Amino acid sequence: MKIIVLVKQVPDTYDERRLNTQTGRVDRGASEAIVDEISERALEVALRYKDSHKGTHITVLTMGPESATAALRKGLSMGADAAIHLLDEALSGADMGQTAAVLAAALPSNEYDLVIAGNESTDGRGGVVPAMIAEHLGLPHLSFLDTVEIAEDSIGGERATEYGSQDVRASLPAVITVTERAAEARFPNFKGIITAKRKPMNVLTLADLDLDGSGVLAGGRSVVLTTSKRPERTAGTKIVDEGNAGDQLADFLTANRLI
Numbered sequence: 001m002k003i004i005v006l007v008k009q010v011p012d013t014y015d016e017r018r019l020n021t022q023t024g025r026v027d028r029g030a031s032e033a034i035v036d037e038i039s040e041r042a043l044e045v046a047l048r049y050k051d052s053h054k055g056t057h058i059t060v061l062t063m064g065p066e067s068a069t070a071a072l073r074k075g076l077s078m079g080a081d082a083a084i085h086l087l088d089e090a091l092s093g094a095d096m097g098q099t100a101a102v103l104a105a106a107l108p109s110n111e112y113d114l115v116i117a118g119n120e121s122t123d124g125r126g127g128v129v130p131a132m133i134a135e136h137l138g139l140p141h142l143s144f145l146d147t148v149e150i151a152e153d154s155i156g157g158e159r160a161t162e163y164g165s166q167d168v169r170a171s172l173p174a175v176i177t178v179t180e181r182a183a184e185a186r187f188p189n190f191k192g193i194i195t196a197k198r199k200p201m202n203v204l205t206l207a208d209l210d211l212d213g214s215g216v217l218a219g220g221r222s223v224v225l226t227t228s229k230r231p232e233r234t235a236g237t238k239i240v241d242e243g244n245a246g247d248q249l250a251d252f253l254t255a256n257r258l259i
Contacts, residue, residue, distance in 0.1 A: 001056045003046045006117040007039040009071040013122045024224025035071040038118025040185035047079045049150045076196035077188035083201040095222040100132030105209045119144050119177040130177045140170035146181040
């Protein structure tokens, strides 16, 4: 089994995330860059399968600046076997459609049975890139899986819905996404950290994928027209109970159309 896990480096979710009002993009220098937790959970799904199927080969794949190498190294230290880094200045600011097209272009050059990703990144919250990749490649796509069952020639799992749950199945090769209900990621051990330095990491540019500005990156980029800072929080309404707090609360809720 050959599995490719899509990982993403994002601003630390515990820090204040800021928007660069000049570019309309996330200010990635405003906080520490880390591996997205949902990407780690996606990798954990692959690693758990590898634990019981020793012939499994796992590749972590990312598209990002030079700093994203750290995210790939962590994936390798957790147990992935190889890494691919799509690194090209022309990719800076790529929107979801362009990101999906480039990632899809990188996949056929590597044999794979299964592509695993998180259901949505914590910075963009788009949740559509894996589906776009599956569409580009003509592969089945199982999204928002809470549990995953990997078989030799098929993939399945359970997806929560508004009214219950669904048991979904597809043949391989396929693309799947997992939710935060997937298993929590393991910590890299000392041996994993040391061996990660010796594992292969392939750096690819657009030219390596036979792509250029006149192709996938031309014309379709989303354009941010206006940006504004999030307004500062204002003080809330304070109710002091002097025997009529219930009436005050009811009046407040009614005035704000909350009841």
